[in-house]
Amino acid sequence: MPRKTEQSSTDFTHPTLDEGIEMLEKASRLTFRIFENSAGFLLNNTAGRLRLEMLRSFKFRGYTITPDQWVVLNAVAEHEGICQRDLAGKTLKDRPTVTRILDILEANRLIARRPGTDDRRMFKLYLTDEGKKNIETFNSIVSEIDRKAFGNLSEQEMSRFKKTLSKIMDNLEARHTLDES
Amino acid sequence: MPRKTEQSSTDFTHPTLDEGIEMLEKASRLTFRIFENSAGFLLNNTAGRLRLEMLRSFKFRGYTITPDQWVVLNAVAEHEGICQRDLAGKTLKDRPTVTRILDILEANRLIARRPGTDDRRMFKLYLTDEGKKNIETFNSIVSEIDRKAFGNLSEQEMSRFKKTLSKIMDNLEARHTLDES
DNA sequence: CTATAATTATTGTTATAACAACTAATTTGG
DNA sequence: CCAAATTAGTTGTTATAACAATAATTATAG
Numbered sequence: 001m002p003r004k005t006e007q008s009s010t011d012f013t014h015p016t017l018d019e020g021i022e023m024l025e026k027a028s029r030l031t032f033r034i035f036e037n038s039a040g041f042l043l044n045n046t047a048g049r050l051r052l053e054m055l056r057s058f059k060f061r062g063y064t065i066t067p068d069q070w071v072v073l074n075a076v077a078e079h080e081g082i083c084q085r086d087l088a089g090k091t092l093k094d095r096p097t098v099t100r101i102l103d104i105l106e107a108n109r110l111i112a113r114r115p116g117t118d119d120r121r122m123f124k125l126y127l128t129d130e131g132k133k134n135i136e137t138f139n140s141i142v143s144e145i146d147r148k149a150f151g152n153l154s155e156q157e158m159s160r161f162k163k164t165l166s167k168i169m170d171n172l173e174a175r176h177t178l179d180e181s
Numbered sequence: 182m183p184r185k186t187e188q189s190s191t192d193f194t195h196p197t198l199d200e201g202i203e204m205l206e207k208a209s210r211l212t213f214r215i216f217e218n219s220a221g222f223l224l225n226n227t228a229g230r231l232r233l234e235m236l237r238s239f240k241f242r243g244y245t246i247t248p249d250q251w252v253v254l255n256a257v258a259e260h261e262g263i264c265q266r267d268l269a270g271k272t273l274k275d276r277p278t279v280t281r282i283l284d285i286l287e288a289n290r291l292i293a294r295r296p297g298t299d300d301r302r303m304f305k306l307y308l309t310d311e312g313k314k315n316i317e318t319f320n321s322i323v324s325e326i327d328r329k330a331f332g333n334l335s336e337q338e339m340s341r342f343k344k345t346l347s348k349i350m351d352n353l354e355a356r357h358t359l360d361e362s
Numbered sequence: 363c364t365a366t367a368a369t370t371a372t373t374g375t376t377a378t379a380a381c382a383a384c385t386a387a388t389t390t391g392g
Numbered sequence: 393c394c395a396a397a398t399t400a401g402t403t404g405t406t407a408t409a410a411c412a413a414t415a416a417t418t419a420t421a422g
Binding site (some may be wrong): 047153 | 219220221223225227228229230231232248250252273323326329332333334338339341342343345346348349350352357
Binding site for chain 1 (some may be wrong): 401408
């Protein structure tokens with residue numbers, strides 16, 4: 001059988017930013033039976049591409065933040081003093097995931113954990129000054145991506161699209177409406 | 182600050198199968214500004230929920246296969262003798278990812294790598310008998326999930342939904358049409 | 363009030379994803 | 393034909409996700 005790893009000169013195992021597309025262009029040439037009409041496959045890949053676009057844009061602008069870190073950072077920004085459990089609910093991430101994302105954001109001085117006054121099990125979460133300084137930039141980068149991804153969709157198409165996504169979420173019995181009390 | 186890990190009796194850090202929803206239900210009570218109207222956030226979470234539904238269904242039925250392994254397995258099934266590079270293109274995964282997923286599928290005896298006759302760098306990929314035996318079961322599980330997720334969408338709604346997803350993919354310059362030559 | 367249960371957060375494990383770097387093998391260019 | 397470039401696949405690193413299990417703390421039951 002083939003070997004275990006060696007090398008050559010130009011392996012483009014991972015597309016970078018703009019070249020990233022090459023690989024995708026290359027091999028997609030046969031015909032799927034199961035996949036070609038699979039909404040799930042298309043849904044998953046579209047979401048993945050959007051995430052990748054965000055990741056690359058951040059990196060391209062010189063920021064190390066990731067899409068998930070961006071989500072958590074924004075959730076903290078919009079609810080300063082929130083605890084990790086509630087943050088998990090808001091971001092639809094589980095608590096270990098939130099813990100680790102916060103570890104990174106804290107190490108990068110974008111957020112701070114402060115002890116909960118009443119309940120010593122909890123942290124209250126806040127943006128640092130650096131977090132506040134950077135979040136606007138991050139959000140403008142994301143806005144650009146949103147324009148690129150969704151800019152040519154009509155209001156109606158966007159509305160229908162989001163409605164369908166919500167319906168699918170409901171079908172899967174997951175909460176997605178981001179407010180309540 | 183809070184400590185570094187200890188315990189109690191009932192931590193439900195991760196929702197299991199059916200209870201999984203609880204956490205989501207719990208904390209989503211404030212109001213997002215950035216997220217509440219974000220198609221990207223909704224898109225990403227919906228795709229994630231669908232993946233989770235698959236993962237749990239497989240596990241619930243006693244199978245260890247994951248959604249991504251399922252995708253790769255099906256791609257092999259539909260293109261026996263395909264090489265890893267082309268498989269990466271078909272599944273829209275990068276080559277290291279495909280390598281590692283195949284490692285797992287091979288260890289679980291669902292697929293086999295055979296040396297490429299002409300080019301000794303390449304493997305040709307095939308289902309094993311066990312792979313063939315199980316794939317129908319896997320696919321029927323996925324069909325059930327598709328019915329659950331999309332079953333109450335009309336033909337027109339599904340068609341519009343997929344069209345919009347394709348448009349977004351195009352906007353992001355990624356290939357998603359799974360055939361060509 | 364104290365033993366038990368419940369809750370918040372953390373850590374460990376495995377899988378996926380992106381990307382860099384690298385090996386073996388093949389192709390190209392001269 | 394041989395050196396250089398290319399290609400197929402692998403490995404390493406970091407981040408996210410799911411889930412199990414646990415520590416510290418708080419709430420509840422009796």
